[in-house]
Amino acid sequence: MGSGAEFAIAAMLISAVGTGISAYGQMQQAQQAAQMAAYNQRIQQQAAQIAANNAMIQNEMAMRQTQMMQQQIAAQQQAAMQNAANAQRMSLLNRRASQQQFEAGAVAKQTNFLASQRNAQQAENEAKLVEMQARERARRQRAENEQLLSRVRAKNSKTNLTGEGTPLTIMAETAGVMELGVADAWYESNLRAEALRQKARVSEWQGRTQLWETSIDSRQQNTDQEVLALRGQIDQQNAALQQQVLNYEMAAAQFQGTALGAQRGIIAQTYSNDMNAARMTYMQGMNQANAGYIGAAGTVFSGLGSTASQYGQYRRDIKMGYYS
Numbered sequence: 341m342g343s344g345a346e347f348a349i350a351a352m353l354i355s356a357v358g359t360g361i362s363a364y365g366q367m368q369q370a371q372q373a374a375q376m377a378a379y380n381q382r383i384q385q386q387a388a389q390i391a392a393n394n395a396m397i398q399n400e401m402a403m404r405q406t407q408m409m410q411q412q413i414a415a416q417q418q419a420a421m422q423n424a425a426n427a428q429r430m431s432l433l434n435r436r437a438s439q440q441q442f443e444a445g446a447v448a449k450q451t452n453f454l455a456s457q458r459n460a461q462q463a464e465n466e467a468k469l470v471e472m473q474a475r476e477r478a479r480r481q482r483a484e485n486e487q488l489l490s491r492v493r494a495k496n497s498k499t500n501l502t503g504e505g506t507p508l509t510i511m512a513e514t515a516g517v518m519e520l521g522v523a524d525a526w527y528e529s530n531l532r533a534e535a536l537r538q539k540a541r542v543s544e545w546q547g548r549t550q551l552w553e554t555s556i557d558s559r560q561q562n563t564d565q566e567v568l569a570l571r572g573q574i575d576q577q578n579a580a581l582q583q584q585v586l587n588y589e590m591a592a593a594q595f596q597g598t599a600l601g602a603q604r605g606i607i608a609q610t611y612s613n614d615m616n617a618a619r620m621t622y623m624q625g626m627n628q629a630n631a632g633y634i635g636a637a638g639t640v641f642s643g644l645g646s647t648a649s650q651y652g653q654y655r656r657d658i659k660m661g662y663y664s
Contacts, residue, residue, distance in 0.1 A: 377622045403601075420582050481525065
């Protein structure tokens with residue numbers, strides 16, 4: 341065989357080697373694509389795991405804070421209910437104490453009024469008694485004076501003294517002095533009786549003053565009761581408002597807890613989506629790798645076909661004597 345045959349054989353070898361090199365390159369690219377797909381999948385899976393763990397840690401911390409908040413609000417609600425009950429009992433006790441104090445004061449004033457009335461009546465009775473005693477003493481004194489004057493007149497008659505002139509003047513003066521003594525005694529008695537009546541009037545005035553004060557105290561007590569009742573109502577309204585605010589806060593905390601529970605589902609779903617995305621990335625990389633493997637196989641088959649075709653042509657050329 342001449343140089344033409346050698347050239348044909350060399351061309352077939354070069355073609356086969358080129359096909360092998362091209363197929364090897366494609367195989368290398370496919371292998372690198374598969375490795376890159378697995379690497380990207382691991383990276384995405386690790387990132388998804390880290391993100392899910394961080395989100396769950398934050399969710400757990402927020403859930404604990406929400407639970408603590410709910411416990412604090414529940415304690416505040418219990419304390420508010422207890423304070424409202426205590427305020428209501430205290431308001432009722434204050435009203436009862438005020439009413440009892442008023443009733444005790446009213447009873448004392450009524451007792452003082454009755455005592456003043458009795459004292460006034462007693463003083464009036466004493467004044468009447470003093471007047472009666474004064475009249476009786478005046479009567480007796482006048483009787484004694486008359487008896488004394490009668491004895492004097494009888495004595496004068498025995499001594500032949502006339503009823504005119506000096507004896508008469510003396511007797512008249514004596515009678516005047518005696519009547520003056522009766523008048524003085526009567527005036528003194530009147531003063532004592534008037535003093536007793538004045539005492540009676542003072543006692544009666546004091547008693548009426550006690551009744552007047554009782555009337556004023558009654559009106560003041562009604563006002564105090566209304567004020568205490570209004571204060572109790574205000575306290576109850578404030579307690580109800582505070583309880584309502586705490587109920588709103590508890591509802592918000594419970595809603596936050598529900599939202600955090602739902603967030604855990606979102607975290608799990610996000611993690612699942614990220615893992616699916618990582619699998620998709622791996623599958624895409626593997627598809628590229630498989631495409632590379634298929635391309636390498638096609639290159640091999642194509643190269644083998646070309647080489648076989650060249651070899652067939654070479655055999656035909658030999659038979660035809662082209663290389664003789």
